[in-house]
Amino acid sequence: MSVTAAKGFTAAGIAAGIKDNGNPDLALVVNTGPRRAAAGVFTSNRVKAAPVLWSEQVLKSGQVSAVVLNSGGANACTGPKGFQDTHATAEKAAEVLGRGAIEVAVCSTGLIGVLLPMDKLLPGVETAAAQLSEHGGEKAAIAIKTTDTVHKTSVVTKDGWTVGGMAKGAGMLAPGLATMLVVLTTDADLENDVLDKALRAATRTTFDRVDSDGCMSTNDTVLLLASGSAEVTPEYEEFAEAVRQVCDDLGQQLIRDAEGASKDIKVEVVGAATEDDAVEVGRSIARNNLLKCAIHGEDPNWGRVLSAIGTTSAAFEPDRLNVAINGVWVCKNGGVGEDRDKVDMRYREVHIVADLAAGSETATIWTNDLTADYVHENSAYSS
Amino acid sequence: MSVTAAKGFTAAGIAAGIKDNGNPDLALVVNTGPRRAAAGVFTSNRVKAAPVLWSEQVLKSGQVSAVVLNSGGANACTGPKGFQDTHATAEKAAEVLGRGAIEVAVCSTGLIGVLLPMDKLLPGVETAAAQLSEHGGEKAAIAIKTTDTVHKTSVVTKDGWTVGGMAKGAGMLAPGLATMLVVLTTDADLENDVLDKALRAATRTTFDRVDSDGCMSTNDTVLLLASGSAEVTPEYEEFAEAVRQVCDDLGQQLIRDAEGASKDIKVEVVGAATEDDAVEVGRSIARNNLLKCAIHGEDPNWGRVLSAIGTTSAAFEPDRLNVAINGVWVCKNGGVGEDRDKVDMRYREVHIVADLAAGSETATIWTNDLTADYVHENSAYSS
Structure with a gap:
């Protein structure tokens, strides 16, 4: 159901011919209201693609009527012409939808x-x-795929309101957001500042802790659009948790479809003095090429x-320091622990626990x- | 010629049976004097192997009579027993050489x-x-190999004095020293504080800028021993340059023999506001897995x-921003530059120039x- 699971949204996905192979490459998501509140989170890469620079401006008003997304080209490092192209895309969508261009976000x-x-x-x-159709969510999710082998969607339905979403992302998954395009929708009736708070809280502990290859994209974008169509205003905590669940689910789907991967690795850091320490250690472990090769070799x-x-x-x-791999504490007090031959690594998911023995904070990074x-x-x- | 190119040194390399396959795995380098001044630089990893902890103590006196090096086991994360083993190794060498154990450095x-x-x-x-022999330098260099396919030695001879050295290192090459063991020797007559200054200056721009896979070792050690046997005290600048040349040569040999590599990539950052900026950018480019895969694919x-x-x-x-690859400015002013099809990538060495257009500082990182x-x-x- 994807982005059209929530009421007040239509979507479409087509093959526009941007990709040489004729696969779907253009998606459109439209908020039919009555409300058009929105929030966005963008890549922290300082080299930002034209659509990111444009959409950042769009989001300043807290209002988004439509999102145009294309695969088949990032439109990054394309200079003034690239920005003009993004602008022209927004203008075209605005024209056919009868809205203002400044309410049209663009993702590439x-x-x-x-x-x-x-x-x-x-x-x-x-x-x-x-x-455009109230059933177009899945087609939109398919049209934003690049090297993704499957399309990714997620829906959480609560008492009278829904949060739905779609995501793409396969390589270049990294910090300050995993590389990806994500559009989330809800029919809950909420102001854009509430959406912004919930979205930032959710991405901080989900997409931002998915680190497939340590490379940060120029195009990462996560948008959350609210139509208000359900005429329900949920409590903040309940809404934020629903957004977190959808982000977490989509993040897991990104990891499971990461380029060339044969193992999904959950790096759980415990016993940290601070959450920042836990995240720093988790990222360092998750980015260690030698460890990632070893896990591949079981x-x-x-x-x-x-060493990480x-x-x-x-x-x-x-x-x-203590380290467990798949439940076996192979390292105790910085030295040899339980017999490493006890570790069963035949399955796709691998669980590493790193205990810093320095406090009680934790963080989990997926790679x-x-x-x-x-x-x-x-x-x-x-x- | 290796570590015995300089007068006043003997060396040996043997198969002690540490490696299961029977290959050479134990090297001994002895300074026969008259001077026994020394300096050392060690891994900046906070998880340090027992031999690093021991040798750091040895170097505090600025005096080293001998170095015992073994391959076949890092003796890292081995707890108090590991440290006792390093100590026992130094004691044994001291006993057979008739020196004090605190003058015996150990590398694993x-x-x-x-x-x-x-x-x-x-x-x-x-x-x-x-x-032990005045011709034993090459055997010692062979005995410290792990996954190295060739042994690495280098010699610079000046007016009456010499700097020689050996190195091992293949994987886990990274910052705060490429992973490796290096022993440098000289017959110049110099105090340990001069050795220390020259060694730190040399490693800062050579080994410390060799970044094969971004992983930092627990065992990196670079030692510089002076015998004074040549009875010549060179000018500091001339000596420092000779040490730098040997380090640079050995660093290049490490890169050329890095695990699995098919391309040696010289990342030259120019136009930086500060040298620190140039190094930060160079490392970020050198560690980008996606770029490293692309270079592999020419x-x-x-x-x-x-994006890096x-x-x-x-x-x-x-x-x-401007970027040249093998002399072709494929990116100009942050956008598309010269035709990328002009770039010839058939050869092993690839030269990337990243121009930040923000100043005049530069740095070169090899990966x-x-x-x-x-x-x-x-x-x-x-x-």
Whole structure:
């Protein structure tokens, strides 16, 4: 059901010809109201794609009527012409929808440094608008795929209101947001400042802790649109939890479909003095190429966990560190613990617990193993 | 010639049986004087191997008579027993050489989290001592190899004095020193504070800027020993430059032999506001897995260079960035530059220039491509 699970939204997904292979590559999501409140979170990369620069401006008003999303090109590092193209895309959507261009957010994903084929994209916006439907959510989710092998959607329904969403993302998953485009919708009746608070709280502990390959994108965008169509205003805590659940679910789907991955690795840091320490240590472990290779080889190489912890500024004493892999405490007090041969690593999910023995704060970072398939996917062609 | 190129040094390399496959695994380097001044630089990883903790103490006196080095086990994360084993190794060498244990540095390399077979290592020290020779430098260099495919040595001879050295290192090459063991020797007559100054200056711009896979070791050690045997005291600048040349040469050899690499990548950052900015940007580019995969595929994917620059805190404006790959300015002013099809990437060395257009400082970081062979070497067995 995706973005059309919530009432007050229509969507479409079509093949506009942006991708050479003829696959769907253009999605349109429209908020039919009555409310058009919105919030957004964007990549923290300082090199931002044109659609990010544009959409950041759109979100300043806290009002979004529609989102145009394309795969097949990131429109990043494309200079003034790239920004003009994003602007023209918003203008075209505004024109066919009868709204103002400043209420149209734009998202792009694909190769950096290439201009979009506007002669295909602009007619595509018209085609998509003609196909808008209350059942179009799944088609929209399919049209934003790049190297994704499956489309990703999630829905949480509460008492009279719903939060739905779609996501794409496969490589370049990283900090300050995993690389991706995400559109979340709700029919709850909420102001944009409430949406903003709930969205930032949710992304901080979900997408922002999905770190597949440590690379940060130029195009990451997460939007949350509210139609107010359900005529229900939920309590903040309940709404924020629903948004968190949808983000968490979509984040898990991103990890499970990460490029070339054969293992999903949950890095849980416990016993940290601060949450920041826990996140820093978790990221350091999650980005250690040597460890990620070892996990791929089903080798519970805890020494690589310790060497990753040792590069951080977190509070810990080396001789008090403990590490468990799939429930076996292979490292105790910084040295050899239980027999590593007891660790069963045959399954896709691998659970690493790093205990800093320095406090009671925790954080969980999700990552993948590093595989020959990842190398192949990212070296055999430009993406 | 290695560590015995300088007068006043003997060395040996033997197979003590630490490695299961019977390859050489124990090296001994002895300073026969008359001077025994020394300096050392160690890993900045906070999880330090027992031999690092020991040798740091040894170096406090600025005096080193001998170095025992073993491959086949890192003796890291091995608790109090591991430290006792390092101490016993130094004691054994001191005993057979007739020196004090506190003048014997110890270096280990291999798998983390495993105790060394002391029943083989200690007799090995005796065997090595019996084979010490002024021509033993090459054998010592061979005995410290782990996944190195070749042994690495370098010599610079000046007017009456010499700096020689040996190095090992293949995976886990990273910041705050590339992972490695390095012993440098000189017959110049110099105090330990001069050695220390020259060594720190040299490693800062050589080993510290070799970043193969972003992983920092628990065992990195670089030692510089002076025998004074040449009875010459060179000018500081001349001596420091000779040490830098040997370090630079050994660093290049480490990169060329990095695990699984098919491309050596020189990342040169120019136009930086500060040297720190240049180093930060260089490291960010050098550690970007997606870019390293693209280079492996001979794809001049400059968008991945820009996305890596964008994650740093360096001074720059996105629309003023320029990037050249193998001499072709594929990115100009943050956008599309010369035709990327002009870039010839058939050769092993790849030269990336990132111009921040924000000043006049520069730095060069060396790295490798990311390959399926790297994944295989680091997943197929524990190392």
